[in-house]
Amino acid sequence: xxxxEARRAARVRLGNLAAAKERTRDADGLPWLRDxxxxxxxxxxxxxxxxxxxxxxxxxxxxxxxxxxxVFSVVAAVLIEPLPYRDVDRLVAVWDGHIKDASLAKLFASxxxxxxxxxxxxxxxxxxxxxxxxxxxxxxxxxxxxxVLAIPASVEIFGVLGVPAAIGRxxxxxxxxxxxxxxxxxxxxxxxxxxxxxxxxxxxxLDDRACTVVGVMPARFAFYPEAADMWRLITxxxxxxxxxxxxxxxxxxxxxxxxxxxxxxxxxxxLHRTQHAQxxxxxxLAPTVYPLQDEFTWLAGRNLRLTLWxxxxxxxxxxxxACVNVANLLLGRALVRQREFAIRAALGSGRWRVARQVLxxxxxxxxxxxxxxxxIAEGAVGYLRAFAPxxxxxxVVLAVNARVLAFAVLTAMTTAVVFGMLPAWRASHxxxxxxxxxxxRGVAGHARASRIGRTLVAVQIACAMVLxxxxxxxxxxxxxxxxxxxxxxPDGLFTMTVRLPRTKYxxxxxxxxxxxxxxxAVRPLPAVDGAALSTTFLRGHGNAxxxxxxxxxxxxxTTAPDVGEDFVSPSYFAVSGVAILSGRVFDDRDRxxxxxxxxxxxxxxxxxxxxxxxxxxxxxxxxxxxxxxxAVVGNQKSMNVMHEMRWVESPFVYRPLADGAPxxxxxxxxxxxxxxxxAAQRAVAAVDPAVPVANVQTxxxxxxxxxxxxxxxxxxxxxxxxxxxxxxxVGLYAVVSQLVAQRTHEFGVRMSxxxxxxxxxxxxxxxxxxxxxxxxAAGVAAxxxxxxxxxxxLYGIDAAGAATLVRVGALLVVMALAAMLVPxxxxxxxxxxxxxxxx
Numbered sequence: 001x002x003x004x005e006a007r008r009a010a011r012v013r014l015g016n017l018a019a020a021k022e023r024t025r026d027a028d029g030l031p032w033l034r035d036x037x038x039x040x041x042x043x044x045x046x047x048x049x050x051x052x053x054x055x056x057x058x059x060x061x062x063x064x065x066x067x068x069x070x071v072f073s074v075v076a077a078v079l080i081e082p083l084p085y086r087d088v089d090r091l092v093a094v095w096d097g098h099i100k101d102a103s104l105a106k107l108f109a110s111x112x113x114x115x116x117x118x119x120x121x122x123x124x125x126x127x128x129x130x131x132x133x134x135x136x137x138x139x140x141x142x143x144x145x146x147x148v149l150a151i152p153a154s155v156e157i158f159g160v161l162g163v164p165a166a167i168g169r170x171x172x173x174x175x176x177x178x179x180x181x182x183x184x185x186x187x188x189x190x191x192x193x194x195x196x197x198x199x200x201x202x203x204x205x206l207d208d209r210a211c212t213v214v215g216v217m218p219a220r221f222a223f224y225p226e227a228a229d230m231w232r233l234i235t236x237x238x239x240x241x242x243x244x245x246x247x248x249x250x251x252x253x254x255x256x257x258x259x260x261x262x263x264x265x266x267x268x269x270x271l272h273r274t275q276h277a278q279x280x281x282x283x284x285l286a287p288t289v290y291p292l293q294d295e296f297t298w299l300a301g302r303n304l305r306l307t308l309w310x311x312x313x314x315x316x317x318x319x320x321x322a323c324v325n326v327a328n329l330l331l332g333r334a335l336v337r338q339r340e341f342a343i344r345a346a347l348g349s350g351r352w353r354v355a356r357q358v359l360x361x362x363x364x365x366x367x368x369x370x371x372x373x374x375x376i377a378e379g380a381v382g383y384l385r386a387f388a389p390x391x392x393x394x395x396v397v398l399a400v401n402a403r404v405l406a407f408a409v410l411t412a413m414t415t416a417v418v419f420g421m422l423p424a425w426r427a428s429h430x431x432x433x434x435x436x437x438x439x440x441r442g443v444a445g446h447a448r449a450s451r452i453g454r455t456l457v458a459v460q461i462a463c464a465m466v467l468x469x470x471x472x473x474x475x476x477x478x479x480x481x482x483x484x485x486x487x488x489x490p491d492g493l494f495t496m497t498v499r500l501p502r503t504k505y506x507x508x509x510x511x512x513x514x515x516x517x518x519x520x521a522v523r524p525l526p527a528v529d530g531a532a533l534s535t536t537f538l539r540g541h542g543n544a545x546x547x548x549x550x551x552x553x554x555x556x557x558t559t560a561p562d563v564g565e566d567f568v569s570p571s572y573f574a575v576s577g578v579a580i581l582s583g584r585v586f587d588d589r590d591r592x593x594x595x596x597x598x599x600x601x602x603x604x605x606x607x608x609x610x611x612x613x614x615x616x617x618x619x620x621x622x623x624x625x626x627x628x629x630x631a632v633v634g635n636q637k638s639m640n641v642m643h644e645m646r647w648v649e650s651p652f653v654y655r656p657l658a659d660g661a662p663x664x665x666x667x668x669x670x671x672x673x674x675x676x677x678x679a680a681q682r683a684v685a686a687v688d689p690a691v692p693v694a695n696v697q698t699x700x701x702x703x704x705x706x707x708x709x710x711x712x713x714x715x716x717x718x719x720x721x722x723x724x725x726x727x728x729x730v731g732l733y734a735v736v737s738q739l740v741a742q743r744t745h746e747f748g749v750r751m752s753x754x755x756x757x758x759x760x761x762x763x764x765x766x767x768x769x770x771x772x773x774x775x776x777a778a779g780v781a782a783x784x785x786x787x788x789x790x791x792x793x794l795y796g797i798d799a800a801g802a803a804t805l806v807r808v809g810a811l812l813v814v815m816a817l818a819a820m821l822v823p824x825x826x827x828x829x830x831x832x833x834x835x836x837x838x839x
Contacts (some may be wrong), residue, residue: 016725039806054365056061057326061369061415063723064315064322066376069400069408071315073381075308076403077396078300083293084220084395086162087254090125091292094268096285101560105642106298106539108133108248109287111234116275117251117287118156122492123264125525129234129249130155132225136664137206137232138501138692144191147499147694148229150182152249155233158183158483160254161223168708173235180211181233185551186219188229206232206713222394224299261756265289277835284560296393298480302644303793310713310790314720317463319415323726324456325731327419330362331453361796363416370412374400377408390712405614453735454767458775460731461812465779468811470786471721472804473794474714477645480796482707484647487636492529493699494669494677495537511661514688519569521683522669528679530670532575533657535567537666538638538702542650546608549618549626563604564652565621567660573599573633575670583631586656590630596659599631604651611645619653627655639706645795667693672749674698708737713793725815728775733819735770740823747830757828764824765817770819772816776809 047054084090098104100601108131118127130153137150149509158170165183175181178800184206189195196202203210211232223231234335255264268287276282276351297304378400385398392398498518505511515533522531542564547553570587581602590597598619635649657665667684669676677696685695740747747760783805787794797804 005230023442033826044364047364049386053329057329057365058368058372060322060325060727061366061412061419062372063371064319064698065369065408065411065415066413067720067723068315068319068382069373069377069404069520070380070384071308071311072407073377073398073400073404074384074392075241075312076407078297078308078393079305080645081396083296083393084163084222085292086691088293089291090255090257091160092253092255092289092293093292094127094253094266094287094289096248097288097293098560099284099286100616101562101631104560105288107285109285110282111253112252113272113275113282113287114154117824118154121264121267122272122301123252123256123259123267126158126160127154127251127253129154129251130223130231132228133248135228136497136499136694138690139192139204140208140423140501140524140690141205142392145501145690145692147497147692148188148192148206148517149225149227150230151223151225151228152230152234153231153275153814154249157223157252158217160252163221164220165215165220166218168213170215170217171231172214175223175233176235177212177431178208178212179235180209181214181235182206182230182699183213183215183217184213184230185217185228186221188593189216194503204230208294208501209660220395224296224394229577231820237756252597254291260293270507293393296395300391300393302642303709304393306790306792307709307713310470310793311716311720312465315450317467317721318724318727319411321419321460321463321727323415323419325727325734326362326365326415328453328731330358330419331456344381356398359416359421362419363413364519366412366416366732369415370408373412374405374408377404390709404436431578454747454771457728457732457735457768458771458778460724460728462778464721464728465776465808465812466782466786467717467721467724468808469779469783469804470790471714471718472716472792472808473787473797474710476804477793477795477797478710479649480705481645481710482703484637484796486647486703487649489657490699490703492670492672492673493576494680495699495702496667496680496696497694498665498667498671498684498691499694502664504690505663511663512658514691515569515657515661515665517687518667518684519571521687522667522680525676525679525683527673528669530571530575530669531680532568532572532668533665534572534576534668535657535660535662535665535668536564537668538636539564539566539646540654541642544621544623545605546651546653547620547622548608549620556750561622562651564650565624565637565655566652567655567662567665569657572654572668573666576636579634581632581634582613584627586630596625596627597630597656599633599634599654600625600629601635601649601652601654603635603649604653605632607651621653624653624655624659625652627659643792644709666672666695691778710793710795720816725811729815729819732768732772732816733823735771736764736820736823737826740764743827746832747827749832758829761824764827765820767818768820768823777810779812780809 067489083091085091092108094117095106096109097106111129111246113128114129117124121127130151132149132151135149135151136147138140139146151172155171155173156239156273158164164170166186168183170183184193184199190352193199199213200215202213206214227791242718253264255261265288271542272282272285272287276285287339294305301307379398381398449593500511500514504622505514519531519533522528543561544560544565545554546563547560570576570585573585586597586599600614600619608619609617614632616630618626619629633654636652637647637649667680669680671677677698681693681696682689747755747763750760
């Protein structure tokens with residue numbers, strides 16, 4: 001038998017091949033896969049017939065998905081991804097807090113307290129300490145003298161974090177007896193020391209001391225502050241251990257397994273009370289244990305957590321607006337295709353089959369939008385990495401990683417369901433007989449679809465209202481914060497830090513002489529109108545308690561230390577622009593006369609001498625000798641270290657620089673040209689080449705750093721609000737246009753019976769205006785909750801101000817009128833005879 005004969009015999013015996021395929025079609029368990037593939041192919045062909053509509057829908061969704069993925073990448077990196085340390089969930093930070101003053105909630109603990117906790121606490125596997133308050137050091141012997149950030153740290157700090165050195169080792173207990181020991185940051189090792197392979201065991205000169213390098217940390221290692229160049233061991237002769245040179249430390253620990261933060265805090269509090277039973281100052285403080293991840297987020301930005309969640313909520317609202325827009329678009333398509341869906345149903349397709357086809361079309365749109373959204377997110381994250389508009393916690397790396405990709409995919413699928421569900425339901429519930437009898441216009445159910453569309457528009461406008469009000473409040477806050485009177489004149493003011501070598505300028509007289517020569521060298525420079533020095537310029541909250549002669553000494557246990565102290569040159573007030581309210585400015589003659597004098601600001605005078613003249617009164621702080629007040633000056637505002645959106649006016653005492661002359665000071669220049677900073681640097685080098693200059697910047701640039709987070713929030717939310725406004729306008733335009741198309745016959749009849757163009761416009765505006773007004777009303781109600789949620793992000797705004805609400809409401813009304821104008825005019829151009837004949 002030949003092959004052909006055998007094939008024919010088999011067909012005769014087994015039956016038709018096509019029939020066999022049909023019989024076995026459902027037996028392989030994959031009919032759903034084939035059906036889904038068929039739905040997607042049909043969806044592709046369907047969208048290919050209307051490429052413009054598909055492009056608009058994809059672009060709209062891609063904007064929302066891309067923005068959401070970009071914001072989520074930052075949220076995930078900062079708040080979800082664990083810090084790059086071992087068992088980070090057991091790592092904590094311990095701060096002291098004043099029991100009477102909530103503004104002093106997170107203070108460095110004394111090294112003595114840390115040492116007690118380290119030796120006696122049973123709640124921790126290890127406790128370590130570090131401080132960035134005394135980190136600046138002068139590095140010599142590696143090119144020009146420069147200021148580096150060498151963080152004082154205890155032996156245990158790297159063990160607490162569980163990160164070994166990449167080269168060499170970290171600190172060991174034996175290093176305490178070996179003098180100055182440092183561990184280098186990888187960035188510093190590469191940029192300053194050219195990645196020398198033999199660096200371990202060599203010495204670096206820091207503040208005229210030889211410090212032995214014992215290791216280099218890995219490139220990815222980061223600790224607060226991230227700009228640290230190295231870590232130097234706190235040895236028994238360090239200032240942290242000397243009562244006359246007290247400097248606090250941040251305490252970081254690793255909890256033992258099974259020990260909670262509450263248990264650890266209770267133990268530390270008990271140790272603290274025992275240690276300070278006879279110490280008023282210590283008894284006024286209490287330790288608090290915080291998760292390390294939360295504290296690094298707080299240190300990077302006081303409102304960073306709230307900022308990220310606010311932006312995430314804003315982008316969710318934007319994504320909802322995009323979904324509503326596309327849902328309205330698909331709803332309109334479903335109405336146009338009602339006859340097609342009715343025919344499908346008449347031929348035996350069930351409701352789920354019809355709905356599944358519409359969902360497949362939505363899924364295809366969402367998939368394309370998701371891919372484009374990932375590219376948008378990658379671009380946005382790349383911008384954040386390149387320009388770093390805000391500070392992020394140490395060790396945070398922004399990237400569109402697997403977590404962000406999964407979020408983008410999940411978001412795309414969710415949006416497909418959100419914007420596809422209503423059109424799918426509408427398509428699957430078409431009135432078959434009415435649809436088959438109609439040519440497409442005036443189909444029963446259009447009124448219900450229009451109500452759904454108008455409801456969705458109201459949702460869009462409510463979301464846009466919330467975003468616009470939020471952006472308006474943040475923008476108004478940043479303008480008020482940036483334009484608030486500071487008590488000095490920042491325009492034309494340059495600042496730079498000078499730090500004197502420890503050994504060469506150990507004597508106070510030598511420091512005083514250097515500062516005098518420095519001011520004399522800088523003052524004659526071209527375009528320099530004045531020069532002055534300050535030791536704590538704009539340092540914010542004070543940390544001393546004030547004593548007034550003739551009054552009982554305040555209890556350190558109940559009095560919060562709130563007085564700041566600044567040692568300034570006599571020209572300081574004239575150069576900075578701080579007003580002299582009463583009295584006289586001190587000068588060099590006061591030191592020669594032997595009597596110590598000072599100036600106090602208005603905040604101190606008001607608090608400690610209410611209703612009295614402070615001139616002639618003698619005062620002192622807990623760290624300075626008695627001095628006589630000779631002047632009252634204006635308040636200088638500075639950013640509160642505990643709150644991002646607050647200017648503070650702390651009580652301050654200004655003393656002559658000659659009375660203190662610490663080894664570090666800020667040089668202030670009143671100048672009219674940008675080159676004054678460089679000229680001043682050369683002048684410093686001429687006075688003493690061994691004195692490095694750092695942080696050269698204009699006062700405006702310095703203030704801009706304080707405003708970086710508020711500006712970032714306002715700009716991003718403003719962009720989201722602008723996109724939302726456009727999408728809401730487009731959505732309203734689409735709904736009103738659809739309404740006009742559906743009511744063409746009605747408008748034709750009305751016009752044939754004598755209706756004027758104005759009455760037709762009024763009908764269209766009424767149909768579109770009602771959902772717009774409903775959306776505005778709902779948005780106003782939502783802004784009340786918004787204002788409470790973001791209260792700490794606002795400045796100078798008591799509530800969701802009436803002015804902001806009126807402006808935003810007016811903007812939305814104008815947008816709605818503009819969106820309705822073209823469809824309304826189009827309705828007046830309808831030919832009555834053609835409209836009636838078409839129906």
